[in-house]
Amino acid sequence: MDKLAITGNGPLRGAVRISGAKNAALPILCAPLLTREPVTIVNVPQLNDTRTIVRLLNQMGVTAARTETHRVEIDASTLTTPVAGYDLVKTMRASVLVLGPLLARWGEAKVSLPGGCAIGQRPVDQHLKGFEAMGATIAIEAGYIHAKAPSGGRLRGAHVVFDVVTVGGTENVLMAATLAEGTTVIENAAREPEIVDLALCLNAMGARIRGHGTATITVEGVPELHGGTHRVMPDRIEAGTFACAVAATGGEITLLDAPVHAMEAIFDKLREAGATITTQGNQTTVSRKGRLTAVNTKTAPYPAFPTDMQAQMMALNVVAEGTAVMTETVFENRMMHVSELLRLGADISLSGNTAVVKGVRRLTGAHVMATDLRASACLVIAGLCARGETVIDRIYHLDRGYEHIEDKLIGLGAQIRRLS
Numbered sequence: 205m206d207k208l209a210i211t212g213n214g215p216l217r218g219a220v221r222i223s224g225a226k227n228a229a230l231p232i233l234c235a236p237l238l239t240r241e242p243v244t245i246v247n248v249p250q251l252n253d254t255r256t257i258v259r260l261l262n263q264m265g266v267t268a269a270r271t272e273t274h275r276v277e278i279d280a281s282t283l284t285t286p287v288a289g290y291d292l293v294k295t296m297r298a299s300v301l302v303l304g305p306l307l308a309r310w311g312e313a314k315v316s317l318p319g320g321c322a323i324g325q326r327p328v329d330q331h332l333k334g335f336e337a338m339g340a341t342i343a344i345e346a347g348y349i350h351a352k353a354p355s356g357g358r359l360r361g362a363h364v365v366f367d368v369v370t371v372g373g374t375e376n377v378l379m380a381a382t383l384a385e386g387t388t389v390i391e392n393a394a395r396e397p398e399i400v401d402l403a404l405c406l407n408a409m410g411a412r413i414r415g416h417g418t419a420t421i422t423v424e425g426v427p428e429l430h431g432g433t434h435r436v437m438p439d440r441i442e443a444g445t446f447a448c449a450v451a452a453t454g455g456e457i458t459l460l461d462a463p464v465h466a467m468e469a470i471f472d473k474l475r476e477a478g479a480t481i482t483t484q485g486n487q488t489t490v491s492r493k494g495r496l497t498a499v500n501t502k503t504a505p506y507p508a509f510p511t512d513m514q515a516q517m518m519a520l521n522v523v524a525e526g527t528a529v530m531t532e533t534v535f536e537n538r539m540m541h542v543s544e545l546l547r548l549g550a551d552i553s554l555s556g557n558t559a560v561v562k563g564v565r566r567l568t569g570a571h572v573m574a575t576d577l578r579a580s581a582c583l584v585i586a587g588l589c590a591r592g593e594t595v596i597d598r599i600y601h602l603d604r605g606y607e608h609i610e611d612k613l614i615g616l617g618a619q620i621r622r623l624s
């Protein structure tokens with residue numbers, strides 16, 4: 205199992221290109237299931253998770269392959285079995301996003317219940333509520349979701365109101381609605397930029413989606429979608445992670461291709477902490493030279509401060525001046541990085557989903573363990589700020605969501621190496 209060894213090496217300096225967004229690429233790689241024509245997707249980051257989705261499509265008989273470093277070509281006309289098996293689904297919950305397209309295009313789908321993960325139980329009840337509203341019958345048997353379209357094969361447009369704001373639920377129902385008979389209105393929809401990116405891809409394939417990016421999305425069903433090409437948007441969480449790192453260590457870096465329009469809440473918090481952030485064309489410069497000040501955060505759905513940046517911001521707060529109150533409202537168990545930060549000398553008291561972080565002057569390197577994707581990123585930032593060496597175990601979590609992260613950090617002057 206790979207580890208990362210990081211030695212605190214002072215301020216970061218240099219430029220880093222932001223990769224395609226994992227959380228846009230994953231649903232977009234499922235969209236070609238909605239058509240028999242070939243679809244090309246570019247700017248797909250090379251991650252364990254994007255590799256998993258391609259393997260899942262192949263297992264269903266779909267022709268899907270990475271034809272160039274960041275290009276994936278998919279042709280779903282060769283699909284044989286609309287089944288997503290436990291072996292792959294258990295490694296990545298986002299596999300459940302094949303359910304909507306399979307149901308809409310093939311009239312039937314069998315997808316292993318994704319199960320929970322480290323950060324929470326992660327139910328899919330809202331996904332299923334949406335499909336049932338569209339006329340599907342859903343049976344849960346032997347750990348599988350077995351979904352069937354009404355007899356005759358086509359889903360019906362419906363009025364879906366989500367009980368909670370769900371990114372995956374919005375994406376799954378949105379994809380299913382593109383081929384339904386009639387109009388679907390999704391209320392209390394998630395507004396994440398990655399959903400907008402998915403809608404742009406679907407509309408380029410002939411879908412008729414309006415209101416994406418707002419809480420009410422309207423989809424006029426069409427008989428079929430055609431092929432096309434789509435470029436995945438840059439990753440706002442990767443960009444936010446690097447911006448958080450340089451705010452914590454001090455120094456100055458330039459982010460190339462960061463999606464600044466989608467990063468307002470992240471940049472607001474970093475400016476409050478003492479960072480200076482300016483954008484010129486596709487170049488965003490993030491620097492911190494003066495005091496680093498502790499910043500309160502409370503995660504919530506977009507456009508508020510994202511849950512996927514909570515752990516990284518905590519790494520900044522542990523070495524900032526003052527005390528920060530950090531509350532996680534989206535997932536029930538997304539504070540596992542706290543115990544690892546304590547091993548590095550942080551001063552944090554946790555009660556439920558609220559952490560009170562008292563800044564300390566310096567962290568001291570130690571052996572720590574990654575527990576989930578963003579907790580891993582938090583520990584990398586903490587290691588960059590610690591005196592001595594920090595060794596992070598189980599970094600397969602990190603490899604799920606960050607493309608070549610150690611190479612990118614070395615390019616910014618970090619002292620980091622992978623131990624196999």
Ligand code: EPZ
Binds near residue numbers: 230535
């Ligand atoms: C997506 O997960 C992201 N993953 C997550 O990123 C991100 O943290 C999350 O959205 C919130 O922004 C991908 O896009 C692949 P949700 P998703 O459905 O869709 C509850 C990362 O680090 N809920 O918006 O699974 C759920 O339990 C990952 O990149 C239901 O109750 O998140 C959670 O408390 C981690 N019923 C809340 O809603 C449902 O049917 C938000 O979940 C669905 C969700």
